[in-house]
Amino acid sequence: MAATAYDPVAFYDGLVEHGLIVPAETQGIFGRGRVFEDVLHRFDRLILGIAENDGADVMQFPPVIDRSILEKTNYMDSFPHLVGAVFSFFGKELVARELSEEVHAGNAWDQYLGMTHVCLNPAACYPAYPSLAALPISASGRLVTLFAWVFRHEPSIEPTRMQAFRVREYVRCGTAAQVVEWRNTWRARGVELLESLGLPARCDVAADPFFGKGGKMLATNQLDQELKFEVLVPVISEANPTAVCSFNYHQDKFGNAFGIRLTDGSTAHTACLGFGLERVTMALFQTHGFDPERWPDAIRRKLWA
């Protein structure tokens, strides 16, 4: 039984009323409560369990990454509107006093700041690529898992569209054939995992939210080549279900950008998959209700095993 009608505001209000999320002044940066966190981490452990024998390396990166990673991957061509670049104060005493006065007067203070070498990480896998280039890659390729806070500057009333959220990600690096086979395996695993939790999941080809007119061509190309798939579950709308999991085949884009090479000297192909952990958690609350103690036994057994 759905927790609320399929409506973003009703669903957000329900999450707040049940203590599952903690409101904040700006959209898309609310806090999460105890029960929300418990469900989220239990779902994450199910993913880790499925991948247990796949031999993934663990890389845990901070929410900020080197700005050069966005520059090398043409991020600012495709998603300039989503970027989060980090600025700080580089001035001395006298300028700091001016800055302080502006803040106290309630005026703008952006003009006192300068760009740093770091940006918020827009996709869990980004910081892994320089590291993949730094180490030798055997004939069987490599697999890395990441758990990351990612940032997209898109404030929204939809609780499912956050400025900051967590992703459990896997990155596979190898030949084109290895990478596509792995992606296909996980596409089936992803749907199966979500269905086993009673979620009405379906998989579809998808495109990234590229910026502007040029972006429309990039999106068409991505769809034509079936480079991106998403698993969708209704959360705030039945007509437009929410992507809770995405699979991206990058061909040799990141291999070229960072010089990732296989043992035979050829450029590595890469693919990644990411589960949007807050979105899956919200899908569970919407599908089974706001109180996990009243969820169906089969779902409880799986998550609280």
Place this chain on the structure above:
Amino acid sequence: MAATAYDPVAFYDGLVEHGLIVPAETQGIFGRGRVFEDVLHRFDRLILGIAENDGADVMQFPPVIDRSILEKTNYMDSFPHLVGAVFSFFGKELVARELSEEVHAGNAWDQYLGMTHVCLNPAACYPAYPSLAALPISASGRLVTLFAWVFRHEPSIEPTRMQAFRVREYVRCGTAAQVVEWRNTWRARGVELLESLGLPARCDVAADPFFGKGGKMLATNQLDQELKFEVLVPVISEANPTAVCSFNYHQDKFGNAFGIRLTDGSTAHTACLGFGLERVTMALFQTHGFDPERWPDAIRRKLWA
């Protein structure tokens, strides 16, 4: 037996060689490997275990917070040099093309960005205060626990001085007497926990790294009033041990800034304590060696219980 001599570069190199951290191009934003993460989370669970019966609410906030929180707490007066303000792109198609050209030409592109409503969170407890003001506080006060990525713009060769790191934090809210008693209890608990892991910990009064000449007075005041204590362990220097845990009594500063009131209408006092999880993890590696399988039995039993 110490892992290396007390030297920042030798210790960093040792962490990298043993796969405990993964280098990144900019200082203070390196990745963490599987064993590092395992130790860090096991230490975090020991803290949670100690606080198990204290009745803490859980609030999990993203690494970005509302900019108004820094404005209301005078953060830009005290720590302007550490701030991480988030900028994004608000322009349309034609300007985006110019931006793209500058990025591809390797030129600066800061002039195309504008300030958003969010900043990186500089201390785990900050986003909790608006929420504490939103809910009624009973006679026994309130306790909240947070696990947060925090940001300080201070790139450094010292592995212990990171731009982004995780903190397990507790915030206590109540009368002055309740808050100070709680702080004193935890000051003893903190030293005891670290000593039980074989770390040569000692507690001392401390001051925050306030900016500029005015900052020196603030620091003197903080020391005189014993508002801040730190627990210190040698990691990269014996003469200047690293603060791995800190205790801050804010008096009614945050109570006033956010309008946090007790049942009798008086302004709440607050205190917080935070364990720097990466720093404790590094202290364990420095004190007991880079390979946890060879750590003393008593330490292993405690962490791998």
